[in-house]
Amino acid sequence: MPEDPTRPSKPSPLVSAARYSEIGFIIPAAVFLGYALGRLLDRWMHTRWLYLAGVIFGAVAGFVQMIRMATALSRQKPDA
Numbered sequence: 001m002p003e004d005p006t007r008p009s010k011p012s013p014l015v016s017a018a019r020y021s022e023i024g025f026i027i028p029a030a031v032f033l034g035y036a037l038g039r040l041l042d043r044w045m046h047t048r049w050l051y052l053a054g055v056i057f058g059a060v061a062g063f064v065q066m067i068r069m070a071t072a073l074s075r076q077k078p079d080a
Helices: 013-045 050-075
Strands: none
Touching: 013 050
8 A cells, every 4th residue: 555645754752642642631531521411410300320320431431432542553554
């Protein structure tokens, strides 16, 4: 397969660091978002347990996205 001429040959170190550091922020952000949405639903529906479901759903979604990103980064051809 020919190389894409629009793609740079080697990403800069800052781009690589940003990609890998993004993995560390995915799970906490997803858990917080699940918690916040669960609390909003708790207030709206007058319940006391939906925030827990939101935290669990956020954690699962965060792990799934982290695994997707890690596999995509590992599939990239190493630059020589």
